[in-house]
Structure formats: C-alpha cells, structure tokens
Amino acid sequence: MEINKKQIQYTASLAKLSIDTQINKYTENLTKIIHYVEKMNEINTSSILPMTSIENLCYSLRKDKPATHHKNTDLMTLAPQTQDNLYLVPKVID
Amino acid sequence: MHHLTALELAQALQKKEFSATELTKHYLNRLKLNHSSLNTMISITEELALQQAAAADVNLKKNKITPLTGIPIVHKDIFCTKNIKTSCGSKMLDTFIAPYNATVVERLNAAGMIILGKSNMDEFAMGSSNEHSYYGPVKNPWKTTHVPGGSSGGSAAAVAARLSPVASGSDTGGSIRQPAALCGITGIKPSYGRISRYGMIAYASSLDQAGPMTQTAADAALLLEYMSGHDPKDATSLPAPVPKYSQHLNDSVNTLKIGLPKEFFNDELLPEVQQATDAALKEIQSLGVKIQTVSLPHLNYSSAAYYVIASAECSSNLSRFDGVRYGYRCANPKSLDDLLIRTRSEGFGDEVKQRILTGTYALSAGYYDAFYKKAQCIRQLISNDFSQVFKKVDLIIAPTSPSTAFPLKEKITDPISMYQSDIFTLCVNLAGLPALSMPIGFHKELPLGLQIIGNHLDESLILNLAHQYQTITDWHKAMPKDILSD
Numbered sequence: 001m002e003i004n005k006k007q008i009q010y011t012a013s014l015a016k017l018s019i020d021t022q023i024n025k026y027t028e029n030l031t032k033i034i035h036y037v038e039k040m041n042e043i044n045t046s047s048i049l050p051m052t053s054i055e056n057l058c059y060s061l062r063k064d065k066p067a068t069h070h071k072n073t074d075l076m077t078l079a080p081q082t083q084d085n086l087y088l089v090p091k092v093i094d
Numbered sequence: 095m096h097h098l099t100a101l102e103l104a105q106a107l108q109k110k111e112f113s114a115t116e117l118t119k120h121y122l123n124r125l126k127l128n129h130s131s132l133n134t135m136i137s138i139t140e141e142l143a144l145q146q147a148a149a150a151d152v153n154l155k156k157n158k159i160t161p162l163t164g165i166p167i168v169h170k171d172i173f174c175t176k177n178i179k180t181s182c183g184s185k186m187l188d189t190f191i192a193p194y195n196a197t198v199v200e201r202l203n204a205a206g207m208i209i210l211g212k213s214n215m216d217e218f219a220m221g222s223s224n225e226h227s228y229y230g231p232v233k234n235p236w237k238t239t240h241v242p243g244g245s246s247g248g249s250a251a252a253v254a255a256r257l258s259p260v261a262s263g264s265d266t267g268g269s270i271r272q273p274a275a276l277c278g279i280t281g282i283k284p285s286y287g288r289i290s291r292y293g294m295i296a297y298a299s300s301l302d303q304a305g306p307m308t309q310t311a312a313d314a315a316l317l318l319e320y321m322s323g324h325d326p327k328d329a330t331s332l333p334a335p336v337p338k339y340s341q342h343l344n345d346s347v348n349t350l351k352i353g354l355p356k357e358f359f360n361d362e363l364l365p366e367v368q369q370a371t372d373a374a375l376k377e378i379q380s381l382g383v384k385i386q387t388v389s390l391p392h393l394n395y396s397s398a399a400y401y402v403i404a405s406a407e408c409s410s411n412l413s414r415f416d417g418v419r420y421g422y423r424c425a426n427p428k429s430l431d432d433l434l435i436r437t438r439s440e441g442f443g444d445e446v447k448q449r450i451l452t453g454t455y456a457l458s459a460g461y462y463d464a465f466y467k468k469a470q471c472i473r474q475l476i477s478n479d480f481s482q483v484f485k486k487v488d489l490i491i492a493p494t495s496p497s498t499a500f501p502l503k504e505k506i507t508d509p510i511s512m513y514q515s516d517i518f519t520l521c522v523n524l525a526g527l528p529a530l531s532m533p534i535g536f537h538k539e540l541p542l543g544l545q546i547i548g549n550h551l552d553e554s555l556i557l558n559l560a561h562q563y564q565t566i567t568d569w570h571k572a573m574p575k576d577i578l579s580d
Binding site: 038070 | 190191193194285286287300324326327329331392394395397398399401409413416417418419420421422423427428429430431432433434435436438439442444447448450451452454455458465467468469470471472473474475477509510513525526550
C-alpha cells in the first residue's frame with residue numbers, strides 16, 4: 001500500500017499536527033511502517049475475535065458514588081492561561 | 095556504600111552502620127559527579143531526598159520501618175511526583191509540575207524510600223535507545239559511545255552505574271527488560287494490571303506496565319511487593335492479592351519445566367547471543383530444571399501487531415496534549431486550530447509525531463478493520479499460543495535483546511531497524527504476561543540479558559528462578575569501571 005502526500009496531510013490534519021516542512025520524511029517513514037505491518041495479512045483471522053481484554057483477568061468496579069481527588073484550584077494553576085477560574089483559549093465562535 | 099544491593103543497604107541501615115541521611119548524601123554526590131556524563135537524570139530532587147532521609151532516620155531510630163525504609167530510588171520521569179517536574183522526556187511537559195503522586199510513587203514513599211530524582215527516558219516512552227528524549231540521549235555506562243536501551247534508559251544506566259541502588263521503569267513493548275539487558279541489570283515487567291497505572295503518563299493503555307529495575311532479582315522481588323496491588327483509581331488494576339515474592343526466592347526449582355520457543359532460537363540469532371544464552375541455560379539446568387522445545391507459531395507477527403496497536407492507542411492518549419489545561423502552549427495562537435496544531439507540532443518530538451501519525455492512519459475510516467482490528471486478532475492468536483505453551487511448561491526462556499547495545503545514532507534514522515530491538519519482548523506485552531530480564535554475560539565489554547517469561551500472575555516463579563541463577567553466577571555484581579571515583 002503506497003501512502004501519498006495527500007493522505008499523510010489528511011492524517012496529520014486529523015491528528016492536529018503540521019508536518020509540511022518534513023512531509024517527505026514522514027511520508028517515507030509511514031510507507032515503510034505500513035509495508036512492515038502488512039505482514040499481518042499473511043494470517044487468516046476470519047474466525048478469530050479481536051482481543052479486547054487480557055485473558056481470564058477480572059477487573060473490579062467501584063461503587064457509583066462521586067469521588068473527588070483533586071481540588072479544582074490546584075489543577076487550574078497548571079494551565080498556561082486562565083480567567084475567572086476558566087481555561088482561556090482563542091475565540092471559537094464569532 | 096554504592097557497591098551494596100538494596101537488601102544489603104537495608105541491613106546496614108538497621109545495624110546503624112550509617113544513617114539514611116549519610117546514604118542519601120552519598121548517592122546525591124555520585125549523581126552530581128556522574129549523571130551529566132551519562133545524562134541519566136532530568137531532575138535531581140536534593141531537597142526532597144534530604145527531607146525524606148531525615149524522616150527515615152527518625153523511623154529507623156524508633157524501629158518503625160519497612161524493608162525499604164531509607165533506601166534511595168530514582169523514578170522514571172513518566173511517574174507523576176507531587177510538586178516535582180514530571181516531563182515524560184518531552185518539551186510538551188517541560189514545565190509541568192505534577193499536582194499528585196502516581197500510586198507507585200505514593201506506595202514506595204509510604205514504604206520509606208528516598209527519591210533522588212527523575213530519570214531520563216525516550217519521549218512519552220516511545221523508543222528503544224533513549225535517543226528520543228527532549229533532554230538529550232542517555233549513554234550506556236559500559237561504553238558511553240553506545241545506547242543504554244529504552245525507553246527506561248536513564249533508570250537502567252543509573253542502576254548499572256550505581257548512581258542509585260534501584261529505579262522504577264515502565265514497559266510497553268520491552269522498555270524495562272531491553273535497557274536492563276543492555277545495561278547489565280535486572281528488571282521485571284509484571285502481569286498487566288499487577289501494578290496501578292494511576293499517575294503513570296499513558297502511552298498505550300492496554301500494554302503499559304510499571305516495574306522495578308534493580309541489581310538483583312531479590313531486590314526486584316522486594317520492590318514488586320510494595321509496588322503491586324489493587325488500586326481503586328485504576329480500573330484495569332487487578333484485585334488479586336499480592337504474594338510475598340521475597341519469601342519464595344529460595345523455593346526449590348528442580349521440578350520446573352522450562353520451554354524454549356523455537357521461533358526465538360533460529361539461524362538469525364547472533365552467535366554471541368546464542369553462546370551467552372547456551373551458557374546461562376547450562377547453569378539453569380544445573381539447578382535441576384527440565385528444558386524442552388516449544389512453539390509460539392505466531393511470534394513473527396508480534397512486531398507488526400504491536401506497532402499498530404501501540405501507535406493507535408498512543409494517538410488517542412496523546413490527544414489530551416492541546417495546550418489548554420497543562421503543559422506547553424505555542425506563543426500567540428490566532429485561532430483554536432492554530433493553538434492545537436502549533437502546540438502539538440512544536441511540543442512533540444519527531445518519533446512521537448511519527449507514532450501519532452501511524453496510529454491515526456490505522457484508526458481512520460476505511461483502515462480500522464485492515465489494521466487495528468486485524469492487529470487485535472493477531473494479538474489474540476499470540477495470547478492463545480502462550481496459553482497452549484503454559485499447559486506444558488511453567489516458564490519460558492528467551493534472549494531479551496537480539497544484540498548487545500548498539501552505537502549512538504546507528505538506528506535513529508530508520509524506524510524499522512529500531513523497532514527490531516524489541517522483537518523478543520513485544521509478544522509478552524501483547525499477551526499481558528510477566529517477564530524479567532537478568533544479566534548473563536558480556537560480549538566485547540557490553541552486557542547480555544536473558545528473559546524469563548511466566549504465565550499470568552506467576553511473578554513469584556520467575557523471581558524464584560532468577561534468584562537461584564544469581565546465587566550460582568556473578569554477572570549481576572559487575573559494575574562499569576569508567577565511573578569517576580569518589
């Protein structure tokens with residue numbers, strides 16, 4: 001499967017990444033990786049269910065009660081920009 | 095002092111041969127003298143370490159102690175440490191001060207351990223050489239022109255050079271075991287779910303697992319006891335009770351059946367790896383174990399399946415880095431899109447961006463079935479292979495790494511070549527099994543490691559065999575010579 005620059009630019013846009021200055025490198029590397037993983041097609045998995053959890057392991061659930069671990073004020077101090085206890089971002093809607 | 099294991103240090107502290115403060119100052123001095131030549135550390139937490147050491151000394155006086163009271167540790171910078179920079183080896187988190195402790199850190203703090211600092215790592219745990227860190231590459235203490243392995247390269251190098259007696263690491267595809275092998279130390283990745291992932295920055299959530307990196311299996315057993323156990327804050331944390339691993343190290347191993355998968359031991363194995371493995375197997379056989387050949391028929395597809403699954407999961411996990419709530423933000427964003435794109439493009443390194451692109455591609459419309467779903471089916475087949483083998487044997491043995499440490503920059507431009515460094519370790523993470531690496535010799539002055547793989551929650555058996563091997567060999571005692579003497 002060949003990956004062209006248009007596909008990789010679309011993929012980058014989905015991932016919110018700009019790769020224009022290194023597009024050749026990323027296109028070449030992604031093509032190599034996709035060729036490498038296409039090896040999986042050598043195996044017929046039509047009768048196999050995808051693995052969704054580690055075999056025989058049982059996870060425990062907690063009670064459905066609100067639990068708070070961190071103070072809002074502590075977490076807000078981590079943000080690059082805040083105002084009135086809200087995260088500040090560029091305008092989204094005109 | 096730094097020639098002693100954690101267990102020996104604990105005994106010396108309890109006999110009052112020195113205090114926890116003296117011990118901590120000794121390691122802090124070693125770190126300050128040596129760490130920049132190896133680049134093992136991102137942060138040294140001197141003030142915290144001395145506070146914790148003072149508290150440990152009070153407890154040692156009152157005899158209110160655990161076996162880990164007063165023992166120093168470095169934590170891989172993937173674990174959140176409260177009020178301390180936690181960078182995950184990335185510019186994206188260069189200014190991030192964690193507001194809480196990871197459960198692993200909390201448990202080891204409660205056991206009385208002393209945090210010397212945060213060790214260097216491949217960015218967001220993506221790498222096998224520790225060359226992908228925002229803070230520069232780590233060097234192998236055995237040969238500083240060579241890599242230490244990754245992504246827990248800083249932790250492995252710190253323990254190998256005895257800049258800390260023990261360290262914490264994380265393992266998604268081999269990131270504890272492979273650097274342990276390349277640096278000549280012991281490291282164990284426990285069963286998936288054995289140790290809480292709360293506060294461990296996520297790379298691939300179905301594969302990530304924390305673990306100890308130590309000089310000996312006995313030290314690893316002790317740390318594992320304190321690191322493990324159910325955590326209500328991690329929904330994938332197992333409710334299974336934690337055995338006293340250190341009490342089973344001297345159990346007899348002469349009824350154990352060991353499997354050697356023929357797919358690991360093929361003609362492509364380098365002669366030095368084959369020879370060291372053969373010598374180690376001879377020693378292990380002298381303990382009375384029975385060895386037989388087994389087969390893991392889908393082993394050769396584990397690398398392909400791993401890189402699809404890990405990339406897919408990382409693309410999802412790393413979508414949280416958006417410059418809004420924490421971490422790096424680009425200057426003067428003109429729009430929300432500009433904020434997201436420039437923050438992420440400037441904040442992530444090239445390898446991280448590569449894996450995000452791979453994962454996004456694999457999960458995108460039209461490709462999900464062909465890649466991600468296919469990989470999860472291959473994963474089920476690999477897990478089934480292991481289940482079948484563990485009906486016949488108790489443990490599986492294999493090389494940890496296909497080679498000794500390679501030179502810096504040798505593989506950095508070719509992703510596939512780098513991915514081959516983990517071909518012996520990836521399958522273990524796919525199946526969620528426990529596995530340990532221990533040193534078994536040297537080739538041209540570089541260490542080699544052997545991997546012991548167990549069935550789910552069989553860490554006790556793995557550590558038992560590893561400890562018995564270490565009672566009849568000396569490889570784990572070797573220390574690199576070219577460290578500045580104090």
